[in-house]
Amino acid sequence: xxxxxxxxxxxxxxxxxxxxxxxxxxxPICCHAHIPADVSSRxxxxxxxxxxxxxxxxxxxxxxxxxxxxxxxxxxxxxxEVCAVSLEEVERATCQLVSSNPKIVDLAPMGLSxxxxxxxxxxxxxxxxxxxxxxxxxxxxxxxxxxxxxxxLPNPPKVACIEWIDPIMNAGNWVPELVxxxxxxxxxxxxxSHSHYMELSEIADAQPDLIVxxxxxxxxxxxxxEMHLLTQHPDWNKIPAVRKQRVFIVDGNQYFNRPGxxxxxxxxxxxEIFHPESFPRKHGYADWILAHEYSPTH
Numbered sequence: 001x002x003x004x005x006x007x008x009x010x011x012x013x014x015x016x017x018x019x020x021x022x023x024x025x026x027x028p029i030c031c032h033a034h035i036p037a038d039v040s041s042r043x044x045x046x047x048x049x050x051x052x053x054x055x056x057x058x059x060x061x062x063x064x065x066x067x068x069x070x071x072x073x074x075x076x077x078x079x080x081e082v083c084a085v086s087l088e089e090v091e092r093a094t095c096q097l098v099s100s101n102p103k104i105v106d107l108a109p110m111g112l113s114x115x116x117x118x119x120x121x122x123x124x125x126x127x128x129x130x131x132x133x134x135x136x137x138x139x140x141x142x143x144x145x146x147x148x149x150x151x152x153l154p155n156p157p158k159v160a161c162i163e164w165i166d167p168i169m170n171a172g173n174w175v176p177e178l179v180x181x182x183x184x185x186x187x188x189x190x191x192x193s194h195s196h197y198m199e200l201s202e203i204a205d206a207q208p209d210l211i212v213x214x215x216x217x218x219x220x221x222x223x224x225x226e227m228h229l230l231t232q233h234p235d236w237n238k239i240p241a242v243r244k245q246r247v248f249i250v251d252g253n254q255y256f257n258r259p260g261x262x263x264x265x266x267x268x269x270x271x272e273i274f275h276p277e278s279f280p281r282k283h284g285y286a287d288w289i290l291a292h293e294y295s296p297t298h
Contacts, residue, residue: 070100111192150183157209182270214252224294247291
């Protein structure tokens with residue numbers, strides 16, 4: 001978002017998850033997770049629940065790094081304490097050490113409109129309101145053009161979006177609206193609401209035409225490595241999307257899970273998946289693939 005505002009050169013640090021655009025990866029990392037990322041989704045889910053039940057944070061801010069960087073602003077989020085450092089952690093860190101007395105900007109997007117308003121608010125705070133408004137309008141023009149074309153196509157597919165594999169979670173927040181804008185019928189997850197746990201039997205009962213795996217924080221390879229947890233379930237082959245080989249894996253980490261500029265790309269990816277005859281593929285195999293075509297060496 002900062003780069004979208006033309007202020008990339010002003011960044012002095014990043015979170016351990018911030019990795020786009022590539023130039024940001026040269027910046028100092030200002031936080032870390034207490035849960036390893038190289039374990040299964042079930043182990044991650046169990047560890048998250050355990051720490052939260054004990055009142056422990058999942059992430060920790062590296063206050064000494066912040067003190068060295070002396071930032072004027074710290075941009076953080078209050079949307080999800082599982083996905084990124086909480087506001088409480090950031091406030092605690094700045095109170096402890098950071099002598100530059102930075103202004104904390106907390107973003108809490110629940111839906112698509114919030115992503116737009118967050119960028120506009122960030123632009124106001126950082127002194128580039130006109131640039132922020134221009135960027136948001138550009139996003140809207142791209143998305144409205146896609147929606148205008150997709151919304152009139154016949155036979156909209158019934159779509160199930162999965163945001164976590166084990167245990168299964170549906171995709172909420174801005175994803176249901178993206179599905180609808182892309183000319184699909186969203187079966188699970190509600191607009192502007194957090195994701196929820198569900199059973200595979202519920203997906204089978206809904207008979208989706210398409211399934212899109214967009215595991216939170218996961219690349220295609222990470223999600224692909226866990227597909228067996230779904231395919232081995234006795235209800236899996238009861239689903240029309242499975243029988244028709246219309247199950248897709250997308251890079252949730254780089255696109256659908258992040259409430260920023262690439263939400264526009266996320267919409268375009270969905271249209272390529274839903275309506276390949278009307279939306280020729282522009283995004284590569286690093287962005288989305290058919291699940292049955294996945295292999296560790298893909």
